[in-house]
Amino acid sequence: MEPLIDVNASPIECTSLSLNAPIWQDILAQAMTGEILAAMNYASLSEICDDPAEVADALEHAQGERGHATAFAAEGRKIGVDVANNVDAKHWKRLRESFLRCIAQRDFIACLIVQEIMLESFAVASYFRVGKVAPGTLGKTFLRIAAEEEDHVDHAMSILRAERARDAQRFDDKVYCLHLDVMTTLAQMLAKECKDGHCEVCHATCVKPALFDVSLSAAELRGASLQQYLKTLDMLGIPGEVTLSWVTQLPV
Amino acid sequence: MGHSATGVTTQPQSLDIGFALIGHQESWRAAADVIGFLRGPQHPPLPDDEIKDILPWIPPRTVCHVDVASTTGAQARGIYIDSFIPPDRLGAAYVHENIARVRKAAACAIKAGAKIVSLGGFSSVLIEGNFDHLPERHDTVFTTGNTLTVAFIVQAIKKMCALEGRDLRKSTLLIVGATGDVGSGCARCLAPLVKRVLLNARNLDRLRKLAVDLRCDERNDYEADRVQLEVATDLQQFSAPADIVICAASLPTPSLLLDCIASDATICDAGYPKNLSPSADMPEAKVFFGGLGQITGGMRFEPDFNGILNRHPFPNVVHGCLLEGMALALERRFEPFSQGRGFITKHRVDEIEKIAARHGIHLAPLYNTDGPLEYELPSVGVQHRAN
Numbered sequence: 001m002e003p004l005i006d007v008n009a010s011p012i013e014c015t016s017l018s019l020n021a022p023i024w025q026d027i028l029a030q031a032m033t034g035e036i037l038a039a040m041n042y043a044s045l046s047e048i049c050d051d052p053a054e055v056a057d058a059l060e061h062a063q064g065e066r067g068h069a070t071a072f073a074a075e076g077r078k079i080g081v082d083v084a085n086n087v088d089a090k091h092w093k094r095l096r097e098s099f100l101r102c103i104a105q106r107d108f109i110a111c112l113i114v115q116e117i118m119l120e121s122f123a124v125a126s127y128f129r130v131g132k133v134a135p136g137t138l139g140k141t142f143l144r145i146a147a148e149e150e151d152h153v154d155h156a157m158s159i160l161r162a163e164r165a166r167d168a169q170r171f172d173d174k175v176y177c178l179h180l181d182v183m184t185t186l187a188q189m190l191a192k193e194c195k196d197g198h199c200e201v202c203h204a205t206c207v208k209p210a211l212f213d214v215s216l217s218a219a220e221l222r223g224a225s226l227q228q229y230l231k232t233l234d235m236l237g238i239p240g241e242v243t244l245s246w247v248t249q250l251p252v
Numbered sequence: 253m254g255h256s257a258t259g260v261t262t263q264p265q266s267l268d269i270g271f272a273l274i275g276h277q278e279s280w281r282a283a284a285d286v287i288g289f290l291r292g293p294q295h296p297p298l299p300d301d302e303i304k305d306i307l308p309w310i311p312p313r314t315v316c317h318v319d320v321a322s323t324t325g326a327q328a329r330g331i332y333i334d335s336f337i338p339p340d341r342l343g344a345a346y347v348h349e350n351i352a353r354v355r356k357a358a359a360c361a362i363k364a365g366a367k368i369v370s371l372g373g374f375s376s377v378l379i380e381g382n383f384d385h386l387p388e389r390h391d392t393v394f395t396t397g398n399t400l401t402v403a404f405i406v407q408a409i410k411k412m413c414a415l416e417g418r419d420l421r422k423s424t425l426l427i428v429g430a431t432g433d434v435g436s437g438c439a440r441c442l443a444p445l446v447k448r449v450l451l452n453a454r455n456l457d458r459l460r461k462l463a464v465d466l467r468c469d470e471r472n473d474y475e476a477d478r479v480q481l482e483v484a485t486d487l488q489q490f491s492a493p494a495d496i497v498i499c500a501a502s503l504p505t506p507s508l509l510l511d512c513i514a515s516d517a518t519i520c521d522a523g524y525p526k527n528l529s530p531s532a533d534m535p536e537a538k539v540f541f542g543g544l545g546q547i548t549g550g551m552r553f554e555p556d557f558n559g560i561l562n563r564h565p566f567p568n569v570v571h572g573c574l575l576e577g578m579a580l581a582l583e584r585r586f587e588p589f590s591q592g593r594g595f596i597t598k599h600r601v602d603e604i605e606k607i608a609a610r611h612g613i614h615l616a617p618l619y620n621t622d623g624p625l626e627y628e629l630p631s632v633g634v635q636h637r638a639n
Contacts (some may be wrong), residue, residue: 192305224310230311240313240360241331247310248290252302 026207029050089200272366323612342504370577397573402437426494427503436597499527
């Protein structure tokens with residue numbers, strides 16, 4: 001039988017992990033849901049790619065994201081919790097629907113913008129913050145996955161920069177339209193409090209108020225995610241004054 | 253500037269970026285106004301706690317374009333870059349974080365192709381002693397802008413003395429923050445004109461060195477009467493009350509309480525953030541904000557941040573440190589006019605004053621927390637917009 005607590009973890013880690021296991025359970029559930037959604041998105045993307053190399057890339061990414069979801073589930077088992085996931089939870093479902101609209105339009109670039117610029121900014125920033133405070137292998141897993149997500153953002157950036165070079169205004173308009181749709185959902189999801197009811201991923205009450213117990217806060221995760229998003233848009237070459245107004249107009 | 257169907261403008265204008273202004277907001281109220289403007293009237297204002305949570309995460313970036321016009325007809329285009337230093341994180345505990353922010357803001361200016369960059373408020377304090385902190389520059393030069401700030405403080409002191417009928421030559425001048433770049437520049441310019449100078453700062457060794465430098469300047473100026481100089485880290489230690497005060501300390505919050513000064517003193521608060529504590533009780537003193545200039549040729553923000561980024565009761569008023577970069581851009585003199593700490597001389601102040609005046613940049617009308625000083629009413633007629 002697999003031990004409930006990692007035998008390699010220090011006694012302090014074991015205590016803090018078991019005490020805060022319900023909090024880590026919800027954090028892992030959000031992360032796992034995000035990874036499964038990403039895997040579904042890449043699988044959908046593979047269906048609209050014409051180039052066999054792009055198809056292979058998308059399927060490889062989908063496989064990678066499934067691996068991340070498995071890793072998060074394994075971390076849950078180490079601390080004795082069952083990590084659920086729910087891609088039909090209200091925010092995640094809307095994010096998936098936004099992505100599927102891009103698929104329906106066979107808009108490869110829009111798909112990359114949604115997945116790599118918006119959703120991955122949120123994942124990379126959040127995972128790094130969680131990875132810094134989570135003890136033992138839990139923290140290491142979050143940091144490793146954050147680094148892997150960052151790698152494929154880099155890959156997408158070169159494609160997107162080339163696309164922007166062709167027609168900057170058209171590209172920026174597209175990003176803005178997607179921003180209004182996807183980032184509005186993400187901003188609601190990242191709000192300091194879930195004002196519109198239960199997110200349908202946390203196993204009991206909303207985890208956000210309890211994040212302080214594991215040296216995190218909803219405000220910090222939101223701030224870091226928006227910062228990462230702005231930096232990613234900067235790297236694309238979209239003027240900073242434009243993206244600044246985009247971000248300040250998001251709901252809180 | 254081209255507008256897209258979504259109302260989002262991303263195409264840069266063809267005009268070169270002559271100057272960049274790097275700044276930060278001095279209060280949460282000012283920061284909230286900037287965020288509120290960016291959100292636009294169609295979105296409800298963010299609650300203060302949300303602004304305090306979000307602002308520290310915003311990376312330094314361009315906020316708007318700035319066009320200035322000279323009275324000679326010359327024009328210059330620039331950008332305002334906010335370093336988004338949170339107003340309550342200006343203290344020493346955040347110095348490394350804030351230097352990193354100024355560096356990133358500087359990188360934005362360089363990337364935008366600005367030929368000259370002015371450093372406003374704490375941005376210059378953080379960098380003035382060490383320009384090596386800035387990224388590799390290529391064709392971009394940096395100026396703290398402190399020489400023009402000193403010029404406007406000195407002009408304002410002279411103007412107030414004339415208006416109040418105060419004889420500068422019989423006055424005792426106190427400079428708080430005397431060893432800073434602005435404070436020491438003011439000391440060099442005004443010491444030969446007053447009876448006694450009281451130099452106050454936190455570091456006694458630096459104060460003594462400044463006093464020695466002023467004595468040295470005095471020996472080179474045969475026309476100057478011998479000024480009485482005192483240095484002290486504590487205002488209570490001075491032998492006489494000051495009747496003219498310049499507050500030029502780098503305080504993270506307005507916390508200065510002036511005691512031991514003449515009850516009817518003339519006080520120039522030249523700090524950014526302001527130095528004087530709101531609780532300072534000096535009913536007879538004449539307090540005004542110093543270091544401000546006005547662009548009579550006009551200034552325009554795009555988007556129109558007028559009244560938000562320049563929160564003054566008169567139009568086209570800007571801090572001297574930022575105006576220095578604008579003046580040099582209008583003059584097409586792209587050089588690091590003010591660098592380091594303690595190098596501002598009367599000669600350099602005269603020089604930048606002439607450059608600024610040539611382009612219609614003059615001392616701004618004087619005002620304080622209560623509004624314009626009575627001498628300045630009604631306000632002067634100036635052109636509000638660049639053509």
